[in-house]
Amino acid sequence: MSMGRQELAAVVARDIPEGSYVNLGIGIPTLVGNYLPPGDAVILHTENGMLGMGPAPEPDQVDPDLINAGKQPVTERPGAAYFHHADSFAMMRGGHLDVCVLGAFQVSARGDLANWHTGAPDAIPAVGGAMDLAIGAKQVFVMMDLLTRDGTPKIVADCTYPLTGVGCVDRIYTDRAVFDITPDGLVVRETFGTTVDELRELLGLDLKEQR
Amino acid sequence: MKSKVRESVATALSEIPDGATIMIGGFGRAGQPVELIDALIEQGASDLTIVNNNAGNGETGLAALLAARRVRKIVCSFPRQSDSQVFDGLYRAGLIELELVPQGNLAERIRAAGAGIGAFYTPTGYGTLLAEGKETREIDGRQYVLEYPIRADFALVSALHADPWGNLVYRKTARNFGPIMAAAATTTIAQVDSVVELGALDPEVVVTPGIYVDHVVEVGERPWLRDGAFIGEAAS
Numbered sequence: 001m002s003m004g005r006q007e008l009a010a011v012v013a014r015d016i017p018e019g020s021y022v023n024l025g026i027g028i029p030t031l032v033g034n035y036l037p038p039g040d041a042v043i044l045h046t047e048n049g050m051l052g053m054g055p056a057p058e059p060d061q062v063d064p065d066l067i068n069a070g071k072q073p074v075t076e077r078p079g080a081a082y083f084h085h086a087d088s089f090a091m092m093r094g095g096h097l098d099v100c101v102l103g104a105f106q107v108s109a110r111g112d113l114a115n116w117h118t119g120a121p122d123a124i125p126a127v128g129g130a131m132d133l134a135i136g137a138k139q140v141f142v143m144m145d146l147l148t149r150d151g152t153p154k155i156v157a158d159c160t161y162p163l164t165g166v167g168c169v170d171r172i173y174t175d176r177a178v179f180d181i182t183p184d185g186l187v188v189r190e191t192f193g194t195t196v197d198e199l200r201e202l203l204g205l206d207l208k209e210q211r
Numbered sequence: 212m213k214s215k216v217r218e219s220v221a222t223a224l225s226e227i228p229d230g231a232t233i234m235i236g237g238f239g240r241a242g243q244p245v246e247l248i249d250a251l252i253e254q255g256a257s258d259l260t261i262v263n264n265n266a267g268n269g270e271t272g273l274a275a276l277l278a279a280r281r282v283r284k285i286v287c288s289f290p291r292q293s294d295s296q297v298f299d300g301l302y303r304a305g306l307i308e309l310e311l312v313p314q315g316n317l318a319e320r321i322r323a324a325g326a327g328i329g330a331f332y333t334p335t336g337y338g339t340l341l342a343e344g345k346e347t348r349e350i351d352g353r354q355y356v357l358e359y360p361i362r363a364d365f366a367l368v369s370a371l372h373a374d375p376w377g378n379l380v381y382r383k384t385a386r387n388f389g390p391i392m393a394a395a396a397t398t399t400i401a402q403v404d405s406v407v408e409l410g411a412l413d414p415e416v417v418v419t420p421g422i423y424v425d426h427v428v429e430v431g432e433r434p435w436l437r438d439g440a441f442i443g444e445a446a447s
Contacts (some may be wrong), residue, residue, distance in 0.1 A: 129313070
């Protein structure tokens, strides 16, 4: 039994310690916010200049001056702070955020990340804060399906999509297993309805088991 | 100090020539100086280089400036969105030049220009397409890319309040690029919801000191702030 996205979001949230400053990337990582402990145990950062971001407002409380990185309306928690863009990215690049959670097209066994561009010749490229997030936080978590829709592994020996960052990913949460990227290589931390041998077969990669 | 308050957006923008490089504040709609952009379209300057995080949303504001074919080149981090159809069309037709910059590098390059920094080494983008051809250096075991400042002739920013000397305070996440763009441009024009009396802004909470601001124009409370106009148009 593989994990659904909501269940996986809960697994990621469980691994984020109380007191952390966290950035949740656009898309699936946003779901993690639904499973963080209630209250202000974890402080959310948004790249467009805020710490202490709260959930979406009631429809009649929407404020167009108060949005997240996905340009969706959000709210302000008590103790929130606003700052300009250079400070926001200095906070990120300077290693002050504890955790960021990102989506990905591919992650390599060495922790290279590809999540901004398919490389298709007719695609209009857009990078946003992806490259800054990839190299900034103390721990970079990726959350993605292990396989593409056509069954191709997204954890690979070498990324074929254009890179977002080199050797920057610490842990990969997928629907079938959680992997740590260590100096000794990929370590399977947790499996969901599969075995490490099955994962080795599927990915064609050297996998270690967590001791 | 003479008052920097101008009677109209048209007066404030009158000196912008063809070919100017203009920074425009805002992240999507938040902090976008819509009234100044509308006046810039009216003013008629063309062949512009625009620096903004995005490349326009929907059909108004920056998107309308692009649609009016006044922009030769845009420097931004995130052009493609669900409602960036104006930019998408121009780009695919080869009618606009794009310089794509990672968002943190964009912010720091703008900051560096205002702070008089000649260049800086950043880890962001190392080993990627966006660092191709750029100088790199290993410092204390980590790889960095050399990036240069982005300066502008003009900055158009939106703030909540100004005093007559151009001290600015912002509102929530509409602050975004405003303070760094104000410092990075030769001439900065700020639109504000309201101008307050000298001394009415607590000096402890001024975000952009007036030294960075040349012209201030009061536009009143932005009507689209309350009408929920952008809801449903939002994109990633």
